[in-house]
Amino acid sequence: MTSENPATTQVAAFAIGYTQYLDAEGHVRAPLPAFARDAAALREMYRTMTMVRAFDRKAVALQRTGQLGTYAACLGQEAVGTAIGLTLRHDDVYIPAYREYAANMLRGVPLQNVLLYWGGDERGMQFPEGTPSHNDFPFSVPIATHIPHAVGVAYAFKLRKQDRVVLASCGDGATSKGDFYEAISSAKVWNLPVVFLVSNNQWAISLPSSRQTGAQTFAQKAFAGGLHGEQCDGNDVIATREVLARAIERARSGGGPSLIEAVTYRLHDHTTADDARRYRSEDEVKAAWERCPIKRLKAHLVAQHGWSEADEVALNDEATANAEKIAQAFLAMPPDQPSAIFDSLYAKLPRQYEWQRDEVVAAGPKGGHH
Amino acid sequence: MANLALIEAINLALASEMARDPDVVVLGEDIGRNGGVFRATVGLLDKFGADRVIDTPLAETLVAAMAIGLSTQGIKPVAEIQFSGFLYPCVDQVVNHATRYRNRTRGRLSCPLVIRAPNGGGIHAPEHHSESLETTFAQMPGIRVVCPSNPARAYGLLLAAIRDPDPVVFLEPTRCYRLFKQPVEDNGEALPLDTCFIDREGSDITLVSWGAMMHDTRLAADKLAEEGISAEVIDVATLKPLDMDTILASVAKTGRCVIVQEAPRAYGPASEIAANLAEHGLLSLFAPVLRVSGYDTVMPLAKQELNYIPDVSRILREVRKVFEIAPKA
Ligand SMILES: [Mg+2]
Numbered sequence: 001m002t003s004e005n006p007a008t009t010q011v012a013a014f015a016i017g018y019t020q021y022l023d024a025e026g027h028v029r030a031p032l033p034a035f036a037r038d039a040a041a042l043r044e045m046y047r048t049m050t051m052v053r054a055f056d057r058k059a060v061a062l063q064r065t066g067q068l069g070t071y072a073a074c075l076g077q078e079a080v081g082t083a084i085g086l087t088l089r090h091d092d093v094y095i096p097a098y099r100e101y102a103a104n105m106l107r108g109v110p111l112q113n114v115l116l117y118w119g120g121d122e123r124g125m126q127f128p129e130g131t132p133s134h135n136d137f138p139f140s141v142p143i144a145t146h147i148p149h150a151v152g153v154a155y156a157f158k159l160r161k162q163d164r165v166v167l168a169s170c171g172d173g174a175t176s177k178g179d180f181y182e183a184i185s186s187a188k189v190w191n192l193p194v195v196f197l198v199s200n201n202q203w204a205i206s207l208p209s210s211r212q213t214g215a216q217t218f219a220q221k222a223f224a225g226g227l228h229g230e231q232c233d234g235n236d237v238i239a240t241r242e243v244l245a246r247a248i249e250r251a252r253s254g255g256g257p258s259l260i261e262a263v264t265y266r267l268h269d270h271t272t273a274d275d276a277r278r279y280r281s282e283d284e285v286k287a288a289w290e291r292c293p294i295k296r297l298k299a300h301l302v303a304q305h306g307w308s309e310a311d312e313v314a315l316n317d318e319a320t321a322n323a324e325k326i327a328q329a330f331l332a333m334p335p336d337q338p339s340a341i342f343d344s345l346y347a348k349l350p351r352q353y354e355w356q357r358d359e360v361v362a363a364g365p366k367g368g369h370h
Numbered sequence: 371m372a373n374l375a376l377i378e379a380i381n382l383a384l385a386s387e388m389a390r391d392p393d394v395v396v397l398g399e400d401i402g403r404n405g406g407v408f409r410a411t412v413g414l415l416d417k418f419g420a421d422r423v424i425d426t427p428l429a430e431t432l433v434a435a436m437a438i439g440l441s442t443q444g445i446k447p448v449a450e451i452q453f454s455g456f457l458y459p460c461v462d463q464v465v466n467h468a469t470r471y472r473n474r475t476r477g478r479l480s481c482p483l484v485i486r487a488p489n490g491g492g493i494h495a496p497e498h499h500s501e502s503l504e505t506t507f508a509q510m511p512g513i514r515v516v517c518p519s520n521p522a523r524a525y526g527l528l529l530a531a532i533r534d535p536d537p538v539v540f541l542e543p544t545r546c547y548r549l550f551k552q553p554v555e556d557n558g559e560a561l562p563l564d565t566c567f568i569d570r571e572g573s574d575i576t577l578v579s580w581g582a583m584m585h586d587t588r589l590a591a592d593k594l595a596e597e598g599i600s601a602e603v604i605d606v607a608t609l610k611p612l613d614m615d616t617i618l619a620s621v622a623k624t625g626r627c628v629i630v631q632e633a634p635r636a637y638g639p640a641s642e643i644a645a646n647l648a649e650h651g652l653l654s655l656f657a658p659v660l661r662v663s664g665y666d667t668v669m670p671l672a673k674q675e676l677n678y679i680p681d682v683s684r685i686l687r688e689v690r691k692v693f694e695i696a697p698k699a
Contacts, residue, residue: 126476137442138475142466148432149467152439152447159395159421159445178459182432189427326625344477345512350564350611 014223016216018263020233024291026299028354039305046084046269047238047315049078049247049294055111055320056268058327062115063272067331071118072097076235076267078261080169080199080291082106083240083262087248088167095150095168098139100199103169106231107133115330122344123336144170144177147196151183154257156190165251167244169197173204175218184225193251195244196227196259199234201266202288206279222259234262235293247370265291300309374554377547379521380410380486382626383528384448388418391446394532398433398450407452408547410489434485436461438468441483451487454541457499460485461506468537484531489517489541490582490632491597491679494600494672500544501669502580502633507539508610508642513609514538514563519584521552523607526561534563543582545581550585563608566616572602574698575626575689578617578643580606583630583680591684597683599689609639614646618654621647625656626692630685635663656696660688 001309019035023029035041056075062068074081077099085106088094094103101114110133115123117124125138150168157164174180175198187194198218202209215221222229228250230277232243242264247258265288269276276285289295301307342357349357374382386395396411402425402547415423430451437447451457464485491500499670508515515540516531516538518524524542531538555670569584571593579587584605590603602620606612609662627647629640640661647659670678 100689110510122474122476126478127473131380136479137479142462145435145462145466148435148463149439149442151432152436152441152445153443155424155436155440156440156445179431179435180426181436183430186427186429186432186436340476344473344475347480348474352564352613354610 014220016219017230018232019149020236021238021240021242022236022296022300024296025236026296032238033242035241042297042301042305043242043307045082046105046294047126048082048102049237049297050315051319051322052105053294054316055101055326056321058323059115059118060268062327068115069118069120070271070273070288071351072099072271073268074101075241075256076288076292077201077264078102079237079240080197080234080262080264082237083244084167084169084197085239087244088165091135092132092162092165092248093137093153093166094133095137095146095153095166096139096145097146097170097174098141099171100169104136105134107131107136109133110329111326112330112333115244115326117334119330121333122335131239144179146170146173147174147180148183148186150196151187151192154187154194155190157193158190163249163252165193165195167195167197169199171204172198172202172209172212172218173199173207174198174296176223181224184221184227184257186225188226188255191254191256194257195251196257197244198259198261199264200261201214201264202211203266203270203280205270205274205278206237208280217261219259219261225279228256228258229260230258231261231263234264235296236282236292237293237297263369264293267292280332334365335365338363371553371555373551374521375548375551376518376521376524376543377408377410379525379554380528380542381412382556382682383525383556383677384411385417386416387529387532387559388414389420390558393422393444393458394446394448395422395440396448396450397436397453399426399428401425401450401553406450408544410450410486422619430456430459431463434463434468437483437588438463438471438481440481441481442471446482448484448486448532449675451485453499453500454487454489454503454544457485457487457503464507464513464537464539465510465674468477469510472536473512480535481537482535484528484540485537486540486542488544488547488662489521490544490673491580491669492545494675495544497671498621500675502631504541504609505633505638508639512536513610514608515541516608517543517581518607519579519581519605520561521554521566523561523605525554526559527563527607529558529572530560530563533560536614538563543585546583546585559606564611564613565608566613567605568616568620569603569605570601572624574600574627575625575692576602576604576617576620576624577628577685577689578604578606579630580609580639581632583632586682586685587630588679590682590689591649593682594689599693606639606643611638612642612646614643614650617643618647618651622654625654626696627655627659627693628662628685630657630662630680632679634666634668635661637655638663657692657697660692662688
C-alpha cells in the first residue's frame with residue numbers, strides 16, 4: 001500500500017497464497033503434486049476420511065443413546081486431520097486441540113481412546129507406546145492454551161539439535177486468544193521448527209469467523225510474528241497435505257515456523273450439547289455440504305482412477321463395521337480403578353495425600369456410567 | 371564456605387545445577403545479559419550460553435507455557451517471573467496444564483519444571499510487585515509450592531525443586547533477598563520438599579511461618595526469649611504438600627500455636643494449618659490457635675505497605691493473647 005504522502009515509503013508488503021488442487025466438484029484446478037498422482041495414495045486418503053466419518057457418525061449415535069458424554073464431531077473436517085497425520089514424521093510431535101481425529105488415528109491412537117476420553121475416562125489420552133502418538137499431546141479443551149507449548153517443544157528439539165518438528169493445531173476461535181499470539185510472536189525469534197495450523201471451520205460455537213476478527217484471513221496473522229503464512233482449501237486433502245508438507249519441510253530444514261490456515265467447514269453442531277440451528281441457516285449448511293472433502297475426492301477418484309460403485313459400497317461397509325468394532329471395544333472397557341484419580345497426580349504421591357487415596361479405594365467404585 | 375545473601379544462594383543453586391545437569395535451562399524476561407531484575411541469573415549467560423539462558427519476549431503466559439513444552443521433552447526449565455503480580459498470567463498454564471499433563475495422560479507426559487518468582491512486599495516497589503501468591507498456587511492439585519526463608523535453605527530447596535519430577539512454584543522472599551547473609555556450602559545437596567524445618571527448638575509455644583515472615587517470627591522469638599518464654603519456631607518451607615506431622619509434634623510438646631503469614635488472611639495456608647490442628651491436635655492445645663496475617667484487602671502501594679505486612683509487634687500481640695488464655699505454668 002503506497003501512501004499519497006511523498007514522505008512515506010513502503011517498508012514491507014505481504015501477500016497470502018491460497019492453494020487448491022481439487023475444487024468442490026472434484027475437478028483438478030492445477031497440476032497435482034507427485035503423491036496425488038498415485039492412485040493408491042489417493043485411495044488411502046479417501047479410505048482414511050471415510051473411516052473417520054463413519055466413526056464420527058457412530059460416536060454421535062452413542063452420545064444420542066446415552067452411551068457417551070458430550071462429543072465434538074469432526075464432520076466435514078476430515079481432510080485436515082488426514083493431511084496432518086500423513087505429513088508428520090514418526091518422531092515429530094503433534095499438539096492437537098480436540099477435533100482432528102483422523103490425525104490421531106493415523107498416528108496410532110486407537111479410536112476407542114477418543115471415545116474413552118469423551119466418555120469421561122483419562123485413559124483415553126494414554127496413547128499407545130511404539131506408535132507416533134506416544135509423543136503427542138492430549139486433547140486440549142481450554143481454547144488456545146496448548147499452542148505456546150509448541151514453542152517449548154520446538155525449542156527442546158533445537159537445543160538438542162534434533163531434526164524433529166512440532167505441529168500445533170487450533171480452530172479459528174483460538175486465534176483471538178493471547179496464548180495464540182504469544183506463541184506465534186515468539187516462534188520466529190528462535191527460528192523454531194514449528195507449524196501452527198488454524199483449522200478455520202467458520203464457526204466458534206455460535207460466532208462466525210467473520211466476527212472473530214476484522215482480518216481478511218487468519219493466515220495473515222503469521223506476518224505479525226514474522227512467520228511464513230498461507231492459506232489452503234482445508235476441504236481439499238491434496239492441497240492441505242501439500243501445503244502442510246512444505247511447511248513441515250521448511251521447519252525441518254531450518255527455514256523456521258509457519259502458520260497455515262486450512263479453510264474448512266464444521267458441518268455438525270459444535271458438540272453434541274450444541275444446536276447450530278439456533279444461529280446458522282439451513283441454506284448455509286446445505287451449501288457447505290457441496291464443498292465436502294469426501295465428496296470431491298470421490299468425484300476425482302471416479303473420474304480419474306476408476307473408482308466404482310462396488311468399491312464405494314465395500315469401503316462404506318468396512319468403515320461401518322470398523323466403527324461398530326471401535327464402539328464395542330469402548331463399551332467393553334472395564335472401568336478404571338478408583339485409585340487412578342491419584343496414581344498419576346505426581347511421580348510419587350506425597351505421603352500427605354495417601355489417606356485420601358486410601359479412602360477412595362476403601363469406598364470402592366461409584367458411578368461409572370458413560 | 372561462602373557467606374551469601376539469599377539472592378546469591380539462588381544464583382549459586384542455578385549455576386551449580388546447570389553445571390551438573392546439561393538438561394537444566396533457565397528462561398524469563400531480562401535474565402540473560404541483564405542477569406535478572408533482582409540479579410538471580412547474573413553470570414549464567416557467560417557460563418552456559420544463550421541456548422540455555424533464554425531471554426524470552428515479554429510474555430508471561432509464554433514463559434510458563436514454554437517451560438511446560440520444554441519439560442514435556444525432559445528438559446528441566448527454571449522459569450523466572452520478575453514480580454509476583456506478574457504471575458497471574460501463568461495461573462491458567464499452571465493449573466490447566468503443568469499440574470495436569472501427567473494425570474490427564476496417565477503418566478505419559480510430565481512437567482518437571484520450576485517457576486521462580488519474588489513473593490511479598492516490603493521493598494517499596496511499584497504496584498503489582500508485592501503480592502503474596504502462595505495461597506493461589508497451594509490450592510492446586512499436582513503441584514509443589516516452596517517458600518524458602520534463608521540463603522542455605524533457598525539453595526537446597528531450589529536444587530530439590532529443579533530435580534523434582536513434578537511442577538514446583540518457588541516463591542522467594544523479596545524482602546529477604548539481601549537482608550542478611552549466611553554461610554552456604556555449594557555441596558549439591560538438595561533439601562526435602564515435603565518436610566518442615568524446626569528453625570529453633572522451644573517448649574512453651576510453637577510459632578509457624580514461612581518465607582519472608584520467618585524473619586519477623588525469629589525476631590519475635592528472640593524477644594520472647596528475653597521474657598523467659600521459649601518459642602519453638604517452624605519454617606514450613608514447603609507449603610504444598612504440607613508437613614503437618616512436624617507441626618503437630620511440636621504443638622503436642624508446647625500446647626500453644628501462632629501461625630504467621632503475609633498473604634491475605636481468608637483461605638490462606640495459616641487457615642489450612644489451623645484447621646489441621648483443630649482436626650488432629652485439639653487435645654494437645656491449651657489455647658486456641660491464632661493467626662497473624664496480611665489483611666483481606668488489596669496489597670497497598672509502598673507508602674502503606676507496612677500497615678499491611680505483619681511485624682514483630684503484631685506477632686507478639688497474638689502470642690500474648692495465647693498466654694492470657696493459657697498462662698505458662
Ligand atoms: Mg471453529
